[in-house]
Amino acid sequence: MRHPLPVAALAAATLLTLTACSGSGDDAGADGELALVRAGSLTVCTNPPYEPFEYEEDGVIVGLDMALTGEIAADLGVELRPLNTGFDAIESGAALNARQCDMAASAITITPEREENVDFTDAYFDADQGVLVASGSPVAAESDLEGLTIGVQQATTGAGWVEEQGLEGVQFEDLGLQIQALRNGQVDVVVNDVTVLEPFAGGGLEVAFVVPTGEQYGFAVRTGNTALLDAANATLARITQDGTYDELVAEYFGTGEPVD
Numbered sequence: 001m002r003h004p005l006p007v008a009a010l011a012a013a014t015l016l017t018l019t020a021c022s023g024s025g026d027d028a029g030a031d032g033e034l035a036l037v038r039a040g041s042l043t044v045c046t047n048p049p050y051e052p053f054e055y056e057e058d059g060v061i062v063g064l065d066m067a068l069t070g071e072i073a074a075d076l077g078v079e080l081r082p083l084n085t086g087f088d089a090i091e092s093g094a095a096l097n098a099r100q101c102d103m104a105a106s107a108i109t110i111t112p113e114r115e116e117n118v119d120f121t122d123a124y125f126d127a128d129q130g131v132l133v134a135s136g137s138p139v140a141a142e143s144d145l146e147g148l149t150i151g152v153q154q155a156t157t158g159a160g161w162v163e164e165q166g167l168e169g170v171q172f173e174d175l176g177l178q179i180q181a182l183r184n185g186q187v188d189v190v191v192n193d194v195t196v197l198e199p200f201a202g203g204g205l206e207v208a209f210v211v212p213t214g215e216q217y218g219f220a221v222r223t224g225n226t227a228l229l230d231a232a233n234a235t236l237a238r239i240t241q242d243g244t245y246d247e248l249v250a251e252y253f254g255t256g257e258p259v260d
Contacts, residue, residue, distance in 0.1 A: 034227040037099050038081065042073040045085035045101035049176045050196050052252040053107040054082075064252040065105040068124065069219065071244065072103075072235040086173065088155040093117030096222045103228065104220040107193060109157045119225065120218035121232045124245075129158050129211040130194025132182060132201075139189055139208045151178045151187035157215060158191045179205075 037043050046065060048054040054063040061082035073080040089095040090104045091114055109127065110120045133139045139148070145167055152159035154171040162169040170187055172178045178190045179200055190197065194210050201207050221228045239245040 041081040043101040047087040109215040118220040123216035125217040127215045130197040132190040148188035151190040
C-alpha cells in the first residue's frame with residue numbers, strides 16, 4: 001500500500017547564502033554558505049522512469065520527487081535542475097561524491113548500507129515490495145516464486161530481497177526495461193516497489209501480492225553536507241505542516257485526495 005510519511009517538525013532553518021561550486025572543496029564555507037555544483041541551481045540526480053516519483057513528460061523530468069525537491073529549491077531561491085543518472089551511481093553515492101549533483105531523489109530507500117556512503121533527509125514516504133505478473137498467472141505468494149525467472153532493477157532493495165530469498169534474479173537498468181521483459185516473456189515476474197508497479201496493473205498485467213518490508217524513502221546528499229541537509233529537512237517540515245505535501249501526493253497519485 002502507499003503511505004506518505006509525515007516528517008518531524010524542525011526548528012526554523014538558518015537563512016543560507018548560495019555560492020557556486022567548481023567541483024571541489026567543502027559543501028559549506030566558513031561563513032555557513034551553501035555551495036552548489038552549478039550556480040543558481042539545485043542539481044538533483046534521479047533515475048526515470050519510476051512513475052509517479054520521476055518520469056519524463058514532453059522531454060522534461062517530472063514526478064513527486066521532482067515536485068518535492070522543487071520546493072527545496074524554491075526555499076533556497078534557486079532553480080531545480082534534474083539530471084538523469086543511473087540508479088547504481090545514485091544509491092552508492094558515486095554521483096554525489098563526483099559532484100555531478102547536489103542531491104539525489106529517486107525513491108531511494110534508506111538503508112544502513114547506503115547511510116555509509118550518503119546522508120539522508122528525514123523519511124518522506126513509506127514503501128513495500130510488490131510482485132507483478134501476467135494476468136491469470138498462478139503466482140499468488142512468495143512460495144510460488146521458486147524456480148521462476150524474476151526481473152529486478154539493479155542496485156535496488158527489490159533486487160536485494162530476491163537475492164536474500166535465494167531466488168533467480170535477472171537485473172535490468174530501470175523499471176521500464178523490467179516491464180518490457182515481463183511483457184515479452186523474458187521473465188516470469190517482476191519485483192519492485194509496489195507503488196510503481198500498481199500503475200501497470202491492467203492491460204494484461206496484475207500485482208500478484210505485496211511483500212511488507214517497512215521501507216522508507218529519503219533524499220540523499222553528500223556525507224557531511226549538513227547545510228543542504230538541514231535546508232531540505234526544513235522544507236520537508238514546512239510542506240508537511242502547510243498541506244503542500246498532501247496536495248502533491250494527491251496530484252501525482254491521481255487520487256484527488258491525500259493517500260492514507
